[in-house]
Amino acid sequence: MTDDLTAQTSTEPNELFKEHNANDNRKMRRIIAEDPEWNLMTVPLLSELCTKAIVENFRTHPRHDELPPKYRKKVLQAIPTNLPLSITSSLVTYQDYWERCCRAKWRVCDVTKFGNDWKRMYFERDLKFLIENFVPNKSDISKINEILRLGAEFIIKLDIQQLLPPVELEKKEFNLDNEEEEEDDRDEIKEKYECDHFDFNQVIPFLHKLEEIKLVYGVRDCGMNFEWQLFDFTKKDCQSLSKCLAQCSYLKSLHLNWSKIDDDKIRLFICQILNHPSLIELDLSHNLISDRGCRAIGKLLNGHSKLETLNLCNNQIRAQGGQAIAHALTKNSTLKFLDFRLNRLGDEGGQAIAKALSKNSTLIRLNLASNNLSEPTAILIASVIPQNKTLKYLDLSSNRLGTDGGKQIQEAIQENQSLLELDLRLTETGQESEYIINKVLKKNFENERLIRIDNENLKNKALNRTYSHIF
Numbered sequence: 376m377t378d379d380l381t382a383q384t385s386t387e388p389n390e391l392f393k394e395h396n397a398n399d400n401r402k403m404r405r406i407i408a409e410d411p412e413w414n415l416m417t418v419p420l421l422s423e424l425c426t427k428a429i430v431e432n433f434r435t436h437p438r439h440d441e442l443p444p445k446y447r448k449k450v451l452q453a454i455p456t457n458l459p460l461s462i463t464s465s466l467v468t469y470q471d472y473w474e475r476c477c478r479a480k481w482r483v484c485d486v487t488k489f490g491n492d493w494k495r496m497y498f499e500r501d502l503k504f505l506i507e508n509f510v511p512n513k514s515d516i517s518k519i520n521e522i523l524r525l526g527a528e529f530i531i532k533l534d535i536q537q538l539l540p541p542v543e544l545e546k547k548e549f550n551l552d553n554e555e556e557e558e559d560d561r562d563e564i565k566e567k568y569e570c571d572h573f574d575f576n577q578v579i580p581f582l583h584k585l586e587e588i589k590l591v592y593g594v595r596d597c598g599m600n601f602e603w604q605l606f607d608f609t610k611k612d613c614q615s616l617s618k619c620l621a622q623c624s625y626l627k628s629l630h631l632n633w634s635k636i637d638d639d640k641i642r643l644f645i646c647q648i649l650n651h652p653s654l655i656e657l658d659l660s661h662n663l664i665s666d667r668g669c670r671a672i673g674k675l676l677n678g679h680s681k682l683e684t685l686n687l688c689n690n691q692i693r694a695q696g697g698q699a700i701a702h703a704l705t706k707n708s709t710l711k712f713l714d715f716r717l718n719r720l721g722d723e724g725g726q727a728i729a730k731a732l733s734k735n736s737t738l739i740r741l742n743l744a745s746n747n748l749s750e751p752t753a754i755l756i757a758s759v760i761p762q763n764k765t766l767k768y769l770d771l772s773s774n775r776l777g778t779d780g781g782k783q784i785q786e787a788i789q790e791n792q793s794l795l796e797l798d799l800r801l802t803e804t805g806q807e808s809e810y811i812i813n814k815v816l817k818k819n820f821e822n823e824r825l826i827r828i829d830n831e832n833l834k835n836k837a838l839n840r841t842y843s844h845i846f
Contacts, residue, residue: 422446430454437462456480464498464525473497490531498526499533502578507537509573516577523581532587537595538572540605571611579619586627588620592634608634610643617647626651630658638667645671649679660688660714669696676703682710688742689717697724704731704738714742716770725752732759732766740768744798753780753804757787760794770798781808788815795820 426446429439430453437458439450451469456476467473473493477484481500489496502522509519572592579585593606608631620626636644641664648654657675664672669692676682687700697720704710720728725748732738753776756769776784781804788794797816799809 426450426453434458434462437466439466460521460525468494470494492529495529495531498522498529499531502526502530503534506533506535506573506578508539510539511541511571511573513542519578523578527581528584530582531584532589533578533582533585534589536589536591538590538592539594540572571609574615576615576619579623582623584625585623586625588626588628589630589632590616590634591632606633606635608636608640610640613640613643617644621647621651624652627653628656628658629654631662632658633661636662636664638663638665638671641668642671645675649675651680653681655681656684657682658684658686659690660686662690664690664692664696666693666696666699670699673699673703676700676707676710678706678708680709684712685710686712686714687718688714692718692720692724694721694723694727696720698727701727701731704728705734707735708737711737712740713738715746716742716744718746720746720748722749722751726755729755729759732756732763735763736765738766741766742770743774744770745773748774748776750775750777750780753777754783757783760784760787761790763791764793767793768796769794771802772798772800774802776802776804778803778805778808781805781812784808785811788812791815792819792822795823
């Protein structure tokens with residue numbers, strides 16, 4: 376009896392296990408679904424299905440304004456970046472979408488250069504690409520017109536680093552080796568080879584919020600096809616550009632660099648912008664401007680403009696040009712920054728600028744580096760330093776001022792409390808003079824910092840008194 380019970384109890388667990396084979400995954404039956412996309416997930420929410428349908432049909436039915444903010448954000452995060460601008464330009468203001476568009480189109484995206492606005496960055500860089508690759512008399516301007524029609528209100532700056540000439544230039548063969556060839560024929564050759572670039576009258580009048588323009592009339596990466604005519608700022612270019620800039624009433628900053636602008640063209644250009652209502656920065660560095668051009672620029676400074684920054688770096692300005700600018704400085708009351716680096720002022724031009732500093736009361740930064748200045752200019756600058764109370768930054772580097780000039784500046788700067796920086800590198804003024812000058816400058820800088828802190832504290836106290844009744 377006992378043996379029967381033992382046998383029965385030993386067999387019962389095995390039988391029970393066999394009855395519940397479903398507990399064993401290895402022996403459980405598997406169902407192969409006919410739908411390969413079938414899974415065990417729950418049915419999606421109706422709101423998700425609607426969001427997905429809106430995204431899939433956004434190209435034909437671009438609607439998202441009526442959605443709640445939560446689902447509108449989901450739609451804008453999911454729509455593709457290759458939608459036509461005619462749909463997205465006015466409808467989509469969501470910055471994350473335009474960030475996706477920018478990153479899909481360009482590898483390097485520094486939005487800080489565009490006021491941290493991705494939409495502005497997209498339209499400005501798109502227009503930049505179209506203009507830089509536009510070939511006159513060949514390229515289709517319809518794409519540029521579309522960008523202007525859809526995104527003109529978002530474009531604040533134009534930064535054009537290349538302007539292409541026409542592909543086929545009109546030529547006339549002449550024998551340049553013939554010594555008896557007349558000058559008229561040479562001038563005719565030059566005119567025949569002259570080529571005009573993109574006409575900005577097709578763009579700038581439509582950009583009503585344009586504040587900054589940077590232009591380079593030249594070709595990048597031309598390689599073995601290099602020709603000087605590719606870098607010419609022609610007379611027609613000058614006329615068309617200056618006329619449309621004169622009508623651009625919101626323009627604040629203009630940069631025309633590396634464009635071979637000579638005296639005749641700058642005089643023509645200045646005549647058009649002489650009374651510009653809003654231009655405060657003009658950069659004409661790395662051109663061919665000399666003394667005649669400086670006289671025209673002097674007229675611009677002589678009470679006819681609101682310029683605060685003027686950059687004439689790396690031109691061909693000599694003594695007479697420096698004297699023309701110096702004369703304008705004595706009457707100007709707006710200019711704060713003047714850059715004369717890499718010119719040929721000499722002592723005559725340098726002394727004229729120094730004399731102007733005794734009458735000018737607005738200039739804050741002056742750069743006279745690499746202008747072939749010597750001891751006479753240093754002595755005159757030293758006599759002006761104690762009188763001038765507004766100049767804070769002065770660069771005299773790469774000029775042979777000599778030890779005597781350095782001592783004169785050393786004595787003068789001890790009577791000045793406004794100058795914060797004075798660059799005397801490569802001037803042969805002597806280490807002792809430079810050490811004493813730098814010591815005085817550090818003292819001036821510290822005093823300036825303390826004054827600035829006191830002014831901020833006074834402003835904060837005034838604000839607290841103004842709003843104290845609210846609290």
